[in-house]
Amino acid sequence: MSGVYQPLTIGFGAMSAIVATYVIHRMNVVDEDRVPLALHPVRMLQYWVWLMVEIAKSNIAVTKIILARDMPIRQNFFTAPCTEKTELAQVIFANSITLTPGTITVETEDDHFWVHALAYSADDPDALMDMDARVLAVETGGRA
Amino acid sequence: MIETLINIALFAMLITTAFAIVRMDHLFGVVMLSGVFSLLSAMLFVTLDAVDVAFTEAAVGAGISTVLMLGTIALTARREKRVNNRTFVPMLVCVVTGAVLIYGTLDMPNFGDPNAPAQIHVAPAYLNDSIEEIDVPNVVTSILASYRGYDTMGETAVVFTAGIGVMLILSGLRHRRHSLRQRLRLESRRRRKLAKRGQT
Amino acid sequence: MSLFVDILSWACILGGGFFTIIGAVGTLRFPDFWSRLHAVSVSDSAGMLLFILGMCLQAGLTLVTLKLVLIGIFLFITGPTATHAVANAALVTGLRPPIANDIEPEVEGGA
Amino acid sequence: MFLIGVIALFIAMILMLYRLYVGPTLYDRVLATNSFGTTTVLFIGVIGFLTERPDFLDIALLYALINFVGTIAILKFFRYRAMGDYPQPEHPEDMQ
Structure with missing residues (x-):
């Protein structure tokens, strides 16, 4: 270096x-915890590009909220289903939720996450399910 | 010029943080602030070109000392104890000591003065010869590990001994605490049993 | 070409500075801890990424860029993990997130 | 141009210092400290470019690592202290 x-x-x-x-x-x-790298490389790259666009979009959204005079906050705390099998994919999904400003993974359980949203709207769960599907596409096999 | 301004800004933040540390009586806040203090001083070291010191500050100040202080708080109290002693004499001692120290610095050469004693005697020798003599790219490393090798070894031994001592003391404490917790658990189990017997 | 790269990197650094300040302003303006989490994640994701990208463009293809990319990847992974850890610790120790009045809460005692 | 970056980082640092001092909850402070660490990493990088010696990025790399370790240690401490493994805190308002 x-x-x-x-x-x-x-x-x-x-x-x-x-x-x-x-x-x-x-x-x-x-610890005897070995993480298998069960990811599809090309789809991973596609996912990263998509994630970057998402991060940019949500950043601008949160920036608008911060700069608005009355700060239109509408906080909510809800569950998001998580269908990934491997732990690595679950971690990727949870971190992606947290990386996009406006939503934060607070607690993780086996098949769903508790997510806190800054400005909740009714189609937020659908957006998270879309993200979930994309992470699922990246995942290949792994432990059933 | 720009670097001077950056240094001034960093020093200002450093002093603000120091005052905040003194003023705060919430000990967790103090630990957080002292972590920030060490981050700020490391930035200052980088702007003053003392990169090696900044490295050490990163490892010791921001990393280990925060963890150590949190461990201490876990074993002691979370809030500062209010002491209402008279503060006049300590204040006087601090002011006098500070004044003497500042008076002492008046004789020191200016920052970066090429004619300062420290720059004339050993430093050029180290800078010129260390590549040939030691063959390590970093001069500071060669000074610490080779020219002053025994000194460094002694320091490391001292720190190592201190660490072992602290570990011994703390493990003893944890053991005692554990047994206390076990005793409490046994006590509650016995009470529950007694209550059940009382019901039937 | 070099001018173009320069302008691009300047834009990145300016944007990074802008988002960093926005995040800090958000931590100051938002009313409670849970909303401040989101403000911090603005400066941690957008600000950090744009700064690193701008510096990468300035450095060109050197060892420096490799280091910058490593820093970027590392912060990209640890940033959300640390945020999640803060949120999780706050939840576990009983700091309940506030929920807007017009939303049916999914969890007991959430208001 | 890097100077503007430095100034922006300075402004962000000052705002975070204020949040760090005001609180009000412990987690606000942890959050501000963590964010301050990220700012420090960026600052060291930008300063390297400003003085035209970007070789100092090793320190920034080290800081990114250390800061993460520190934050996780703090939060682990909070979490396990409050999980009932230890006696309840004497001042419940400390958690606020």
Whole structure:
């Protein structure tokens, strides 16, 4: 990263990494939780592009609310169904909800999330279900 | 010019944060504010080109010390105890010490003065020779790990010992607390049993 | 071409600064904790992304860009996680989110 | 141009400092601290470009990591303290 690639420096770095890994292994603090990377790469890229557009849209919406004189807040706390199977896809969905300003995942349960919305409108759950379907398209197989 | 303004702005925020820390009696707020204080001072170190110090500040100030202070609060109280002592003598001591320290800085060379003693004697030698002698790209690293290797080792040993001491003390506390909790649980179970017996 | 990239990166940095300030203003203006969460996420997502993008465009294809992209990805993942953690901790410790008067609450004691 | 970025970040920092000091709940403070950390990372990056030495981004990277660890530690602490594992706080208004 620093642009210096002397064998001595790289060797020191590799050595300390190995020592740290060994010590942590001896301490038995690594949980036996392996995350399978069950994602479709091309669809993942498509999803990212879509997510960026969503983030931009909702940012502008929240900015308008902040700058409006009377701040038209209409808060709600509701459940959103979550149909993903793997934990990784669930995490992606929850983080996507939080990343788009205006909605935040507050609590996660097995098949639904509790979502808090800043300016709730009646078609918000449908939008979240659309996002859910998109994340589901990214997910490939995994544990049933 | 621009950097001076940035430094002034950062210093102003730093002082504001310091006053806020002193004024606040809510200890969680104090921990949060001191985290921000360390972030601000790290920014200041970066603008003053002391990148290595900023690195240390990041690891120690913002990371570990916040966690340590929270652990301390978990073991003690959440609010500052109000003390109504007379504040005149401590104030006097602080003012006098501060004045003496400021008087001491009057003799020091200006910031970045090329003729300052620190710049003339060892620094050029380190800067010129460390690449040939030690062959480590970062001069500060070569000073700490090689020219002053024993010094650094001693410091590390001291910190390590302190850490072990703290861990020993805290683990003892947790053990005692745990047994207290177990005792409470047993007590409530016994009471429930007694109540049930009373009903039947 | 270089002028075009410059203008684009300037626009990004200006936009990033704008959204960062907006987020901070939002944290100041909004009435309660739950709405402030949303204001912070404005400066954390839009502000951060635009700043990183602007700096990437300035740096060109160098090691610096790689570092910036790493920072960006990292903040992109940790930002929402931290926000979620704050919200979750607040909920667990009993800070109930307010619900607008005209909405039927799904949860008991939510008002 | 980077100067405008720095000024914007400064304004945001001052506003967040105010929110941090005023509170009113603990979580507002945690939120402001976390956001302040993000601002710091950006500031270090922008300062690197302003002084035309963007090699200092390593520190920004480190800060992004440390800030996240700190926030998670704080929140874990809040959460497990309030889950009934510990005695109830003496001042219930502390949670407000």
